[in-house]
Amino acid sequence: MRWLRWALWLVVLVGLLLAAIGGYVWFVSESMLTATHDVPAARIPSPWPMKILDADPLGIGKSIARSNARKRGEALSVRLGCRECHGQDLGGKVVMDVGPVMRLAAPNLTHGHGGLPEGYGIVDFERMVRHGVRRDGGTALMSSIDYQALSDREVSDLYVVVEDLDPVDRDVGPSSWGPVMRALYAFGQVPALSAHRIDPDRKDLETPPPHRPDARFGEHLAQTCVGCHNPHFSGGRVLDGDPDWPPAANLTPAPDGLGGWTKEQFVTLMRTGIRPDGRAVDPVAMPWKAVGTADDVELEAIWVYLRSLSPRGTGE
Numbered sequence: 534m535r536w537l538r539w540a541l542w543l544v545v546l547v548g549l550l551l552a553a554i555g556g557y558v559w560f561v562s563e564s565m566l567t568a569t570h571d572v573p574a575a576r577i578p579s580p581w582p583m584k585i586l587d588a589d590p591l592g593i594g595k596s597i598a599r600s601n602a603r604k605r606g607e608a609l610s611v612r613l614g615c616r617e618c619h620g621q622d623l624g625g626k627v628v629m630d631v632g633p634v635m636r637l638a639a640p641n642l643t644h645g646h647g648g649l650p651e652g653y654g655i656v657d658f659e660r661m662v663r664h665g666v667r668r669d670g671g672t673a674l675m676s677s678i679d680y681q682a683l684s685d686r687e688v689s690d691l692y693v694v695v696e697d698l699d700p701v702d703r704d705v706g707p708s709s710w711g712p713v714m715r716a717l718y719a720f721g722q723v724p725a726l727s728a729h730r731i732d733p734d735r736k737d738l739e740t741p742p743p744h745r746p747d748a749r750f751g752e753h754l755a756q757t758c759v760g761c762h763n764p765h766f767s768g769g770r771v772l773d774g775d776p777d778w779p780p781a782a783n784l785t786p787a788p789d790g791l792g793g794w795t796k797e798q799f800v801t802l803m804r805t806g807i808r809p810d811g812r813a814v815d816p817v818a819m820p821w822k823a824v825g826t827a828d829d830v831e832l833e834a835i836w837v838y839l840r841s842l843s844p845r846g847t848g849e
């Protein structure tokens with residue numbers, strides 16, 4: 534019966550080892566997920582004022598400013614993909630619900646039942662959109678890393694859209710990480726959530742650069758691509774995306790990037806989802822429908838900026 538004793542010991546040892554790994558994963562991920570962040574309150578006017586109508590005794594300027602802001606904000610909410618996660622009506626949507634991996638529920642942003650809480654202001658809104666930090670200072674599951682470079686005016690315009698939404702009654706429930714995401718994080722396979730990666734004191738632009746087809750405006754617009762295509766635009770595995778996604782493309786002018794592409798081919802991809810060789814890009818992993826709502830000047834600006842980068846190998 535000696536082998537039985539050995540077998541029992543083995544079971545006990547393996548059990549202890551698994552418990553230790555589980556405890557480690559839990560501890561490391563829990564400290565990241567439950568951390569709180571101090572983000573200074575942003576002072577952003579809403580709606581964004583129109584300078585020429587500063588002296589405005591009848592308040593006409595304010596209502597024009599508001600309708601202009603709403604128009605800009607509507608376009609932003611589509612191009613930035615807010616509606617892909619929060620639903621076309623921004624009334625909330627469950628984006629992903631795979632128990633062991635994660636539950637990603639983009640909340641209802643209207644003032645209906647299950648929507649934004651009473652008194653939710655532009656300070657709370659800015660904290661979530663540009664910093665990935667919840668109203669109570671907690672770490673949020675939204676990928677705000679893509680929106681950290683938005684200017685004050687863009688945040689203000691988006692806020693006007695949210696304020697003016699018709700109420701929708703929908704409660705999508707909370708978002709959470711399951712054991713698989715926790716383990717991937719604990720072993721360094723996925724990065725920390727946005728709030729940990731964004732500098733809380735970063736200097737924000739007041740307004741976006743002028744609307745021109747140049748690299749300066751293009752660089753601003755292209756900051757929304759870095760979460761997936763990485764800060765060097767060289768592509769590779771999308772670290773905080775669905776593990777089933779194809780790797781993000783290399784957008785630098787390298788041979789294995791956009792080196793051989795023309796501006797027309799780039800614009801066609803953004804408008805139709807079709808590459809120069811006729812292959813379609815994955816429409817979920819690469820949000821071309823959202824990006825493709827950019828106007829001609831915006832797409833040309835992004836192209837001019839990407840052309841100005843030094844070529845890099847994929848993932849470098």
Ligand code: HEC
Pocket residue numbers: 610613614615616617618619628637638639640641642648649650658661662667668672673674675676680691708
């Ligand atoms: C990839 C999906 C995704 C995209 C894209 C996205 N969000 Fe979110 N958003 C979420 C999730 C998930 C949460 C909940 C985060 C949490 O509670 O940890 C959230 C939370 C929020 C909240 C806080 C709501 C509350 O009740 O506290 C606001 C405001 C918000 N998002 C605005 C936006 C705006 C504006 C955009 C576009 C610029 C946007 N989101 C794009 C997924 C997304």
Ligand code: HEC
Pocket residue numbers: 754755757758759760761762771774778779780781782783784790791799802808813814815816818819820824835
């Ligand atoms: C949510 C992640 C995500 C975001 C945000 C994103 N992309 Fe992509 N992109 C991808 C993935 C993944 C692919 C590869 C898709 C495939 O292989 O089907 C891709 C492919 C592309 C391609 C095709 C290139 C080729 O060689 O096939 C271009 C061009 C592109 N992206 C440009 C952009 C630009 C410009 C932005 C920002 C305005 C952007 N992407 C934002 C994930 C993303």
